[in-house]
Amino acid sequence: MKHVRLTIALGFAALTAACGKKAETPVAAETNQTAPAAAAKSGDMGNMGMAPAATAPIMAKGHGTVTAIDKAAGTITLDHGPIPEAKWPAMTMTFKAAPAVAGAAKVGEKVDFDLTLTGSAGEVTAIAKQP
Numbered sequence: 001m002k003h004v005r006l007t008i009a010l011g012f013a014a015l016t017a018a019c020g021k022k023a024e025t026p027v028a029a030e031t032n033q034t035a036p037a038a039a040a041k042s043g044d045m046g047n048m049g050m051a052p053a054a055t056a057p058i059m060a061k062g063h064g065t066v067t068a069i070d071k072a073a074g075t076i077t078l079d080h081g082p083i084p085e086a087k088w089p090a091m092t093m094t095f096k097a098a099p100a101v102a103g104a105a106k107v108g109e110k111v112d113f114d115l116t117l118t119g120s121a122g123e124v125t126a127i128a129k130q131p
Contacts, residue, residue, distance in 0.1 A: 056118075057116050057117060057118050058085055058086060058116075058117040058118075059085070059114070059115070059116060059117075060083050060084075060085035060086050060114070060115040060116075060117055060122075061083075061085075061112070061113070061114055061115070062078070062080045062081065062083045062112070062113050062115060063080065063081050063110070063111070063112050063113075063130070064078040064079050064080030064081060064110070064111060064113070065078065065079045065080075065108065065109070065110050065111070066078060066105045066106065066107050066108065066109050066111055067079050067092060067107065068094070068107060069097075069102050069105065069106075069107060070102075071099060071102055071103070074096055074097060074098070074099065074102065075094050075095060075096060075097060075102070076094070076095055076097040076101070076102050076105065076124055076127075077092060077093065077094040077095075078092070078093060078095065078111070078113065078124070079091075079092040080092075080093065080113075083115070085117070086115075086117050086122070093122070095115065095122045095123055095124045096121070096122070096123040096124070097123065097124040097127075098125075101124050101125065101126065101127050104127050104128075105127050105129070109129050109130075110129070110130040111127050111128060111129055111130060112127070112128050112130055113126065113127045113128075114126040114127075
């Protein structure tokens with residue numbers, strides 16, 4: 001009977017000791033990671049190559065033809081060529097445009113324009129008729 005009690009007592013002691021331990025962090029070689037474990041625990045993501053945030057504006061230039069102007073909605077629709085800064089192919093898109101910008105162009109005109117892109121949305125900030 002003493003052996004049973006001793007065995008149970010040792011089992012509880014071992015279980016209690018194991019529950020109090022923190023889980024060990026795997027070694028970088030075992031997990032195929034090159035970042036040190038301390039950086040992973042701290043939340044430091046400075047070593048990660050991340051794309052800019054969707055809210056970081058991108059300035060771009062384009063060329064195209066005005067297909068529609070909606071002064072009430074404050075938009076201009078352009079059939080534009082590729083815009084490399086945004087990695088966009090040629091397409092027709094509607095953009096926000098200030099009244100002065102929308103008023104500087106007419107439907108059917110070929111134009112050069114400047115864009116401010118935020119995420120997948122853009123705003124025409126300047127427009128000029130092509131010579």
